[in-house]
Amino acid sequence: MHTILIAEDEAATRKMLSEALRNAGYQVLAAGNGQEAISASERHTGTIDLLVADIVMSGMGGADLYAWIKSKRPEVKVLFISGFMSREPLEGAFLKKPFLPVEFLDKVRQIL
Numbered sequence: 876m877h878t879i880l881i882a883e884d885e886a887a888t889r890k891m892l893s894e895a896l897r898n899a900g901y902q903v904l905a906a907g908n909g910q911e912a913i914s915a916s917e918r919h920t921g922t923i924d925l926l927v928a929d930i931v932m933s934g935m936g937g938a939d940l941y942a943w944i945k946s947k948r949p950e951v952k953v954l955f956i957s958g959f960m961s962r963e964p965l966e967g968a969f970l971k972k973p974f975l976p977v978e979f980l981d982k983v984r985q986i987l
Contacts, residue, residue: 877924877987878902882912882940883956884932888972892927895976896983909935909943916944923951924987930957941967952986 879901883889886907893905904919906912909932916923926944928937935943941953958972970982 876900876902878904878919878921879925879927879983880904880906880912880915880919880923880944882906882909882926882928882932882937884908884929888929891976892979895980899980899983901983908932909937909940912940913943916947923948925952925954925983927954927956927983930955931959954982954986 879896881889881892881896881903883892884907889905889907893903896903904915904923906915912926912928923944926941928940930937937955937957941955944951953967955967955969956972957969968982968986970979
């Protein structure tokens with residue numbers, strides 16, 4: 876079973892992503908910001924296969940969060956999501972908001 880860490884500051888989006896992933900059979904760790912995601916990563920003893928991170932969050936943004944998690948877990952892959960970015964980030968996969976749960980799950984499957 877793949878484990879996916881979600882860092883998304885919008886509660887409704889975080890809930891939708893978490894439910895879609897759980898219904899598809901993934902283990903989900905959900906966080907409302909970068910610091911919560913770091914704490915979840917530190918508490919989780921198993922592997923984290925994928926980080927799904929909103930690029931624009933208050934405090935620590937998705938790119939800085941990914942850099943921190945990757946330094947501790949070099950095997951982690953990343954899917955950045957954002958409604959504000961007009962271009963894809965230099966590293967990792969990208970999905971522009973808004974998107975449907977089926978589009979999100981297709982992207983996750985492609986990455987994993």
